[in-house]
Amino acid sequence: MIIPAYNEAASVGRVVRGVHAVCPEARVVVVNDGSTDGTAREAARAGAALIDLPFNCGYGVALQTGLLHAQRSRADFVVALDADGQHEPAEIPKLVEPLRAGAADLVLGSRYLPGSLCYRVPRARRLVSWLFSLVVSLIMRRTIRDTTTGFQGLNARALQVYLSMKDFPETSPDADLLLYAYRRQCRVLEVPVTMHADQTGDSMHGYAKSFFYVPKMLISLFGVLLAERR
Template identity: 45%
Template sequence: MPTCASRIVVVIAAYNEAAVIGRVVAGVVNAGYRAVVVDDGSPDDTGARARAAGAVVVTHPINLGQGAALQTGFDFALAQGADVVVTFDADGQHRTADIARLVEALDRHGADYALGSRFRGGTVDLPASRRLLLGAATAFTRITTGLAVTDTHNGLRAVTRRGLARLRLRQNRMAHASEILHQIALSGLPWVEVPVTIEYSAYSLAKGQRMSDAVFILVDLFARRMHR
């Protein structure tokens, strides 16, 4: 049975996104979804502008990182009775129309995780250097998790309530994207990839990952594995 839009919560982790967050939230709300913005200790007007655009805003008093912000959003959404949680980037890269495609894929495939893939879908203005970085991250994830994914660090995904109960993010910063896939593999629950479109801009590229970030992500992941 298709999931009612009112039972879908779109979680947006945001830090210093005052320039674009109003437009991002308005797109989600106008499409009929509930938007929850986790303002991760932003010193700018991110929270106020998100609230004015129609989001429920949960605020971290200090910046903890995107992984921590998403976990806060997950906990809040579950407490609010969400059946499906969609993660959505705050920087304007994602298309609101792709939310419905992800949720429909959960229903159609009986899956608990629908993972957006720009490499099965499309990209707009993706730099060659970023493509190389994403390809290396995907290869690493396929080796370490056994999941045959085509796109690792894609923040657009939909998760059922049952699937969300199997996720508990401990990587507070960017390594959370790989951690999510590792936990999906451990859960044994069904997953599916869904073609989506990612639109790059000068703004989103300035906020995104660099090659040096990839090194820190690998260090974080290996350290976590060593302490298990």
């Protein structure tokens, strides 16, 4: 279990304990992305293994570090979830079961599928999600409802594909990473999950606040398509 965390001292302990309760056999790794609060201390106290980045590198780098750790530890399955308590640890089996059954290489916990329970997503964020869902679905020729979810399950193949991305997104590995995996024959599956509002009030991604996210992601998607032509 990989939990990238930046200044999530208030919630990371609860998330780690929640994961331990659901999957006692799993190795829980918190990637502390240069937090300035007690995130590392709280995570360690809750029983997580810690990877401490020397300074704040961005969500993508923290996630990539966790994935690198999983690959070097020869993990069979990896589940990434946010440290802010948005994702429900009790739903981890929903992501792992299709991986165990060999039905998918990459399982996305979706907040927009029928059957999912989701907090009231702000209109701007919903619009951005819809836009990227449309773009990705058109390129992939199949519907992907939630391209921005951080709740993902990967098997060793998807892990290898993710880590083979040369310019792994630094801040927001979302639709671009998903498209990259899909274009490399990763079987993608969406499952409905419960998504709570960010309980600390300050999202690690912070993309909804940024107008820069939309053009950056569109260019990144174009870059993924372009890289295949080389």
